[in-house]
Amino acid sequence: MIGQNELSPLLSAPLLSVQALHVAFSGQEAVRGVSFAIAPGETLGLVGESGSGKSATSLALLRLLPPSAAISGSVAFARADGVTEDLLGLPEEAMRRHRGRSIAMIFQEPMTALNPVMKIGRQIAEALLAHAPRTPGREVRERVLAAMREVALPDPERRMDDYPHQFSGGQRQRIVIAMALINKPRLLIADEPTTALDVTVQAQILALLKKLKSEHKLSMLFISHDLAVVAQVADRVAVMRQGEIVEQGSVRQVLTRPQHAYTRGLLASAPTMRTPRDRPLATMVRAGI
Ligand SMILES: Nc1ncnc2c1ncn2[C@@H]1O[C@H](COP(=O)(O)OP(=O)(O)OP(=O)(O)O)[C@@H](O)[C@H]1O
Ligand SMILES: [Mg+2]
Structure with a gap:
């Protein structure tokens, strides 16, 4: 067991650790107890169909949701000086200093x-x-x-x-x-950064993000509804469905041995919906598996 612990960077000191995150809009729960962590230099891909709560999760981390949203749980972020803060408990002024500096965000539509x-x-x-x-x-x-x-x-x-x-x-x-x-920034949150682009340009932007990630040891939360896209940049993948993470693991684990029927559905649908000429195996080939 000790050997296993040594192998996992997450068990040492995560940069970001989200625990039991809940988000509700007028009593309707959009995010229902989501937990995940991102190690320094790691990219976590968050994937799931439209409306599964991916954006609500990422906006909650930065406290960018409207005041009507009820948020609970904890979002521990390790500052450069080693001190860990719960972003959900910070005064707004301190939160403003994180946004766009230690944590930056890019969205779908530039x-x-x-x-x-x-x-x-x-x-x-x-x-x-x-x-x-x-x-x-x-x-x-x-x-x-x-x-x-x-x-x-x-x-x-x-x-x-x-x-x-x-x-x-x-x-x-x-x-x-x-x-x-x-x-x-030490963490980049990218919410569907390539979805509005055509396939060729999408590949160029993904290549750029990969280059920046390796050159700057940037940690990333990379969000997409397209598992094939996520597999190209992420080290680990968390699969979201109806406000919950139903499965998470390394890209290889999730692509080759999906545990959840929903993930198998995403795997099967990704190539046909997004890249019509590819066969299912292409998802794994592109991810280098
Ligand atoms: N500001 C808001 N007010 C009320 N409901 C919201 C708000 N933002 C999101 N929701 C609801 O929360 C749920 C999750 O939405 P969210 O935008 O997080 O989905 P998503 O996974 O990012 O989807 P997509 O892939 O389409 O971007 C949806 O049911 C949505 O209608
Ligand atoms: Mg979204």
Whole structure:
């Protein structure tokens, strides 16, 4: 047993540990006792059909749900200095310091995160200045250019003065990722970050997230309804259904030996719904299994 414990990074010190999370909207429970943990440098994929409570779970972690939502449970987050805090119990002011700094979030539709009438260089700069307001102008510019290069936006010096509509959908998602990463977060929550993109661009953004994850040892909560997509970036997968996690394990375990009929259904439906020309095995091939 001791040997097993040594093998699991989660049993040492998780970066994030969610216990018995419940979320209810006007008495209706959308999240019903969800527990999971993410180790430093690990990506957990949260997968499940529409309405299963994935977004409600991620928004509850950052306390971004409307005041009408009733949230209970605990969300322990290990700060850089080693102190663990329960995010659900923090004063709003302390929570604001985490959001966009130690924990960043990207969403499905990049335009909702971008201001259509502000140059993108300025928007990336503002993401930095929100948490480091005294950064000198020259350094801000250097950091913005570095962030644009990191997400492979073309010709950063010139394009930083362009507006969001002058970029493609995939490039806009790269801008949002640059904004999320400029403060060097320790946890990135990505809620369906590729769902609005066509398949080729989706593959490029997934490749970028994988590269960033390995280069920065970033921890990620990666949410998608598509198990085939999750399998490409995640180390472990948690399967959600009707507000509960019905199964969790390594990508290999969940894909090769799904325990729950619902997971087997997701496995069978993923290739036919999302990638018509693939056979079921392709899910595993893409995940490197
Ligand atoms: N702000 C809200 N007010 C009331 N009900 C909500 C709210 N947000 C979510 N819900 C309900 O909570 C349940 C879970 O929704 P959630 O958005 O978390 O699903 P999801 O798994 O993210 O789905 P999708 O794949 O479509 O994004 C749904 O029944 C939804 O209608
Ligand atoms: Mg959602």
